[in-house]
Amino acid sequence: MAWNEPGGGNQQDPWSGGGRRGSGNGSGGGNGGNNQGPPDLDEALKKFQDKLSRLMGKRGKRGGDSNGGGSGGKGNPFILPGVLVIIVLAIWAGSGFYVVDQSERGVVLRFGKYYDTVNPGLHWSPTFVDQVTRVNVTEVRSFRQNASMLTSDTNIVTVRLSAQYQVANPRDYVLNVRDPEQSLRNALDSTLRHVVGASGMQNVLTSTTEVEEVKQIDEGGKVPDMPETVEDPSELPVVTMTPPVPDSLLSGREELGPEVAKRLQESLDAYGLGLRLQTVNLESTQAPDQVQDAVDDVIRSREDRQRLINEARAYENALQPRTEGEAQRFIEEATGYRNTVVSDAEGQTSRFLAVLGEYQQAPEVTRQRLYLDTVSEVLGNNRKALIDVGSQNNSMIYLPLDQLGKPRAGGSGVDSQDIRELESVFQQVQNEPLSGSDNSSGQRQSSGISREGR
Amino acid sequence: MVNNRALGIVALLAVGAWIASSSLYVVTEKQRAIKLRFGEVVQADIEPGLHVKWPVLNTVRFFDARVQMLESTESRFLTARRNALIVDSYVKWQVVDPSLYYQSTRGEVSRAEDLIAPRVDESLRNAFGSREVDKIISEERNEMLEEPQEQLDKRLREEVGVAILDIRLKRVELPQEVQQAVFQRMRTERNAEARQYRAQGEEQAERIRARADRERQVTLADARKKAETLRGEGDAKAAEIYASAYTQDQDFFNFYRSLQAYRNSFDKGDDMLLLSPDSEFFRYFRSPTGEASSNDE
Numbered sequence A: 001m002a003w004n005e006p007g008g009g010n011q012q013d014p015w016s017g018g019g020r021r022g023s024g025n026g027s028g029g030g031n032g033g034n035n036q037g038p039p040d041l042d043e044a045l046k047k048f049q050d051k052l053s054r055l056m057g058k059r060g061k062r063g064g065d066s067n068g069g070g071s072g073g074k075g076n077p078f079i080l081p082g083v084l085v086i087i088v089l090a091i092w093a094g095s096g097f098y099v100v101d102q103s104e105r106g107v108v109l110r111f112g113k114y115y116d117t118v119n120p121g122l123h124w125s126p127t128f129v130d131q132v133t134r135v136n137v138t139e140v141r142s143f144r145q146n147a148s149m150l151t152s153d154t155n156i157v158t159v160r161l162s163a164q165y166q167v168a169n170p171r172d173y174v175l176n177v178r179d180p181e182q183s184l185r186n187a188l189d190s191t192l193r194h195v196v197g198a199s200g201m202q203n204v205l206t207s208t209t210e211v212e213e214v215k216q217i218d219e220g221g222k223v224p225d226m227p228e229t230v231e232d233p234s235e236l237p238v239v240t241m242t243p244p245v246p247d248s249l250l251s252g253r254e255e256l257g258p259e260v261a262k263r264l265q266e267s268l269d270a271y272g273l274g275l276r277l278q279t280v281n282l283e284s285t286q287a288p289d290q291v292q293d294a295v296d297d298v299i300r301s302r303e304d305r306q307r308l309i310n311e312a313r314a315y316e317n318a319l320q321p322r323t324e325g326e327a328q329r330f331i332e333e334a335t336g337y338r339n340t341v342v343s344d345a346e347g348q349t350s351r352f353l354a355v356l357g358e359y360q361q362a363p364e365v366t367r368q369r370l371y372l373d374t375v376s377e378v379l380g381n382n383r384k385a386l387i388d389v390g391s392q393n394n395s396m397i398y399l400p401l402d403q404l405g406k407p408r409a410g411g412s413g414v415d416s417q418d419i420r421e422l423e424s425v426f427q428q429v430q431n432e433p434l435s436g437s438d439n440s441s442g443q444r445q446s447s448g449i450s451r452e453g454r
Numbered sequence B: 001m002v003n004n005r006a007l008g009i010v011a012l013l014a015v016g017a018w019i020a021s022s023s024l025y026v027v028t029e030k031q032r033a034i035k036l037r038f039g040e041v042v043q044a045d046i047e048p049g050l051h052v053k054w055p056v057l058n059t060v061r062f063f064d065a066r067v068q069m070l071e072s073t074e075s076r077f078l079t080a081r082r083n084a085l086i087v088d089s090y091v092k093w094q095v096v097d098p099s100l101y102y103q104s105t106r107g108e109v110s111r112a113e114d115l116i117a118p119r120v121d122e123s124l125r126n127a128f129g130s131r132e133v134d135k136i137i138s139e140e141r142n143e144m145l146e147e148p149q150e151q152l153d154k155r156l157r158e159e160v161g162v163a164i165l166d167i168r169l170k171r172v173e174l175p176q177e178v179q180q181a182v183f184q185r186m187r188t189e190r191n192a193e194a195r196q197y198r199a200q201g202e203e204q205a206e207r208i209r210a211r212a213d214r215e216r217q218v219t220l221a222d223a224r225k226k227a228e229t230l231r232g233e234g235d236a237k238a239a240e241i242y243a244s245a246y247t248q249d250q251d252f253f254n255f256y257r258s259l260q261a262y263r264n265s266f267d268k269g270d271d272m273l274l275l276s277p278d279s280e281f282f283r284y285f286r287s288p289t290g291e292a293s294s295n296d297e
Helices: A041-056 A079-095 A170-175 A180-197 A201-205 A208-215 A253-271 A289-361 A363-381 A416-431 A438-449 B002-023 B098-105 B109-129 B133-139 B143-159 B176-246 B250-265 B280-286
Strands: A097-100 A104-110 A113-118 A121-124 A130-136 A141-150 A156-167 A275-286 A383-386 B024-027 B031-037 B040-043 B049-052 B058-064 B068-071 B075-078 B084-095 B162-173 B272-275
Touching: A079 B002, A097 A104, A104 A170, A113 A170, A130 A170, A141 A180, A141 B162, A156 A180, A156 A201, A156 A253, A156 B176, A180 A253, A180 B068, A180 B084, A180 B162, A201 A208, A201 A253, A201 A275, A253 A275, A253 B162, A289 A363, A289 B176, A289 B250, A363 B250, A363 B272, A363 B280, B002 B024, B024 B031, B024 B058, B031 B098, B040 B098, B058 B098, B068 B109, B075 B109, B084 B109, B098 B109, B109 B143, B109 B162, B143 B162, B176 B250
Parallel strands: A383 B272
Antiparallel strands: A097 A121, A104 A113, A104 A130, A141 A156, A156 A275, B024 B049, B031 B040, B031 B058, B068 B084, B075 B084, B084 B162
16 A cells, blocks of 8 residues: 655645545655644645745656656755655555446545545545445346245245345445345345245245135135036146145235345345345245155146046047947938838738739639648748648548658657657647647747757 | 755654654544543544544544344244244344443454344244244244344443344244154145046046946937837838738738748748648648638638
């Protein structure tokens, strides 16, 4: 810093106080050692300057222009001290220049008192008299906070946010508080924990709309009933075991940033830090790492729910057309049947009517002919047994034994048992009316007589 | 000697400078200062600015006048129900009475902090000890500290010359072992939620499948109904056609249809017919004149 060299103050600056420069570590007083009353400085200066100009032939006003160092040969005892004083003065004057950058403001303390806040540009202030502290006011500083904390319903959440701030009042920033940045960090920490601590976990983790949705659920974690059918996945009920707290400070997570910002700015103003918050950005709120896997599983389970529903929908969508097809088949078949039956009826009736026409020409003969034709055809196509049953006297029995005995399923020939069976059948037949039972008796007979691989 | 005289003047100037430097002092706005004469306070609270003192005789002590912060280490407090909480806090304080401050701390910040910290700790303990955990965490986080702050402020102003501007809690946390229990509970709650969601999915899927099955059944039944109606229509139409034709000669129809029926019944050729010779067919089989048989159909 400065040497304690004497220097005649070439001071144009109006400062309050005496005619000697002082500073914390002391500095050269002027020509007078009288520390009680300020001497008439102007006069002293004038004299001194006159002397100097006489000595040097010019005024050593410009700083750094030290072209005198040699000891004068004239024997003037004031030359050396004078030169020294001039050099010191020049250096002192030169050291008073400072530049305040575009992004900065300078806070000037004159003799320790706040004097001015200066704007960007080149400035001069007397060293030892003024203290200049440059403060960057345009730079947006940011501070990131990441911490886990308790909520009002005794859950733990992890919040990550960043605060961006600027120096708004350089004077306060420099003078009021010992460590403004650290103060801000602590205030943010405290405020954030307070806000989160006064809110429920759901209110911190989810948005207001979702919280409102969850509030529809009865208190106590009762799960809502599934609606009858859900067309829109967003209609599906939300399940929560940790319902939102009714008197929560925050209603949803998007309020966290603004709320913290508001309260934090109040604290900053109360402390007089001279800082202004730009924004508080909420980067994330989430469950702590120890619970994260379970939270992820909840998200997965919601996906699973959707997947199950989609699969069922796919089943439904695949089933519907098949069903429609089958239904159509029924109808087609029925339509076909209807048309067939009608056509058959028409065909048969037209045939009948044709035959009827013939019949009406010659009823008796036609009738007989038809009868004989039919019976001969039937009898010709089938095996038969002509039996004279009952007590008719002149009856004959015709048994085509070679036919009867013919094995139909690789059986042996007719044995006595077969014949006995036959006879028992005949007994039955005899007791039944022939009409309408030909078929059944024939079938019974066949079942009786056929030997299905004994 | 010229040089000697010159040096003498320089020396004089240097002495002057020393005197000036040791008799002038500046108090900045960041500071509070007191002036002492042989250790005795003669000027208690000196304004910012340039001031004069006697060299040697007076000494000046400067103290930081800005707001200072004292951060407590985390400590374990008990609440009203003997639950433990891990708490850390910070205190904002400021020198307000430099002479008193100097007397009680010799002007050393660390000493001041040694005086402040235990008292803050004690008042926090009292504040915590009279409240429940949930109150501390949420509602009264700041309010609970107002009264201790005021009391401490009053006492420390009188005793140490510092003002307590603010006491704030930072972390208020559960002890490690309790935290584990909280995590466990949170996990089980999340697991229950996940199970619920999956169950909901299954329920909804079952509903959809059931609905699909029901719709299928209904659709098929409707189709069958329609089909039967169609068949009925066909049958009715056919019956009408038959009737309109056959009623023209019922007797012949019976005969004709019966013949058709016989033909159809025995068309497979694997039936066994047992015939009585007195049927109509064998009328002439028995005798050339033929007698009508009663059993003939």
